[in-house]
Amino acid sequence: MKAKIIGTGSYLPKKILSNLDLERMVETSDEWIVSRTGMKERRIADDNEYPSTMGVEACKLAMMDAKVTPEEIDFIIVATLTPDYIFPSTACLIQESLGLKSAAAIDIQAACTGYLYALSIAKSFIESGVYNNILIVASEKLSSIVDYEDRSTCVLFGDGASAAVVSKNGPGLSVESVCLGADGEQAELLMLPGGGSRNPATQKTVNEKLHYIKMAGNEVFKHAVRRMEAASKQCLDQVQIKEEEVSWLVPHQANKRIIEAIAKRFTHLPSDKIFITVDRYGNTSASSIGIALDELMKTNTVKEGENLLLTAFGSGFTWGASLLKFTRNA
Ligand code: UT7
Numbered sequence: 061m062k063a064k065i066i067g068t069g070s071y072l073p074k075k076i077l078s079n080l081d082l083e084r085m086v087e088t089s090d091e092w093i094v095s096r097t098g099m100k101e102r103r104i105a106d107d108n109e110y111p112s113t114m115g116v117e118a119c120k121l122a123m124m125d126a127k128v129t130p131e132e133i134d135f136i137i138v139a140t141l142t143p144d145y146i147f148p149s150t151a152c153l154i155q156e157s158l159g160l161k162s163a164a165a166i167d168i169q170a171a172c173t174g175y176l177y178a179l180s181i182a183k184s185f186i187e188s189g190v191y192n193n194i195l196i197v198a199s200e201k202l203s204s205i206v207d208y209e210d211r212s213t214c215v216l217f218g219d220g221a222s223a224a225v226v227s228k229n230g231p232g233l234s235v236e237s238v239c240l241g242a243d244g245e246q247a248e249l250l251m252l253p254g255g256g257s258r259n260p261a262t263q264k265t266v267n268e269k270l271h272y273i274k275m276a277g278n279e280v281f282k283h284a285v286r287r288m289e290a291a292s293k294q295c296l297d298q299v300q301i302k303e304e305e306v307s308w309l310v311p312h313q314a315n316k317r318i319i320e321a322i323a324k325r326f327t328h329l330p331s332d333k334i335f336i337t338v339d340r341y342g343n344t345s346a347s348s349i350g351i352a353l354d355e356l357m358k359t360n361t362v363k364e365g366e367n368l369l370l371t372a373f374g375s376g377f378t379w380g381a382s383l384l385k386f387t388r389n390a
Contacts, residue, residue, distance in 0.1 A: 064227055065179075065230075068358075069121025070222040071222075072351070073104060073220065075104045077125025082215050086209065099316075102219075105219040106318065109219075112157065112221070115138060119166065119343075122225050130347075133162070133194070134165050138352075139177060139199075141174070142205055146255075149167040151166050153273070168181070170378045173371075173372040174198050174345070175349050175350045175382035179238055180238040193226075195344070200346055202218065202219055202344065207273070218343065222353070233384040241287065253274060281315065284314060288371040292369055293310075295369070299383050301367060303326055304328040308366065308385075309363070310349050310356060368384040
């Protein structure tokens, strides 16, 4: 028995931050941003929107899509690096808002690979028979940790949420395999230094801007391409599927050039089979492949028996890939 994604949902805040808006904030240009990242705009949460409230909206759509009721959810796993609070978990806040009376709840933190880590945990609980229906959620308010005076990072990130119901029964996307990896040696190349117990908030940490994302972009870029390619190929090997049998690639949306570099290493994948949202939403970290997967499924272009390859990379470093197969009759 394979766990299946039987419903997906996503939520994007209404407010748009365009490249032209950014031109008025820092020394940058639409030309630079588009040519270096492929991004044109990203969404920014309102002051009263949080990862929990955005996650709730994504979950409602995923549960409706899956035709499951709140009472049927056994477990909720939230992947986020911008939780509402350090504690209690964002998962508990969503659990309460949705009335998931019988669900256990936990947050996980695997940065931009969070969706795949959550999927892997859900797959294990379903296939071992512990739970029947699990909500996985990825929700980020990255605008709360971005320095809008730092042009090297502020153009890259956006806010948004995605969710999926992973179940024992039903038609949908069978989770054939999830491959995960990590390398803590590179932790300092992409991090938020302040606010944890090592550098708790003080006037000094605020003055030194330690509560904002710090990234060595160039270095991260190279690792991202290498790790996502390797994870994808490892995942295909594991399920003994050839590259040419992959119908769709749903990659983490950090930079269009990263996606193109990975695509080049998959010689059989035409560009219209690589699902792109980075132009509209920028990098939404853990949420990114979940949002892309939801949008792809809602286009109704995925056909019976087609294979979808998901891959992601993020701070830690963490990375992963997953092979999903679409089956309408299960
Ligand atoms: O989601 C987790 C994973 N994250 C990623 O995978 C992100 C990986 N990194 C990247 O996507 C790219 O490295 C960036 C988009 C962040 C940067 O692109 P790049 O082509 O690597 O540019 P760079 O950092 O090498 O900078 C090139 C130049 C520099 O100027 P000099 O030193 O050549 O004079 C930067 O100061 O571009 C300058 N620059 C900018 N110019 C205009 C950096 N940011 C900007 C900007 N507007 N926003």
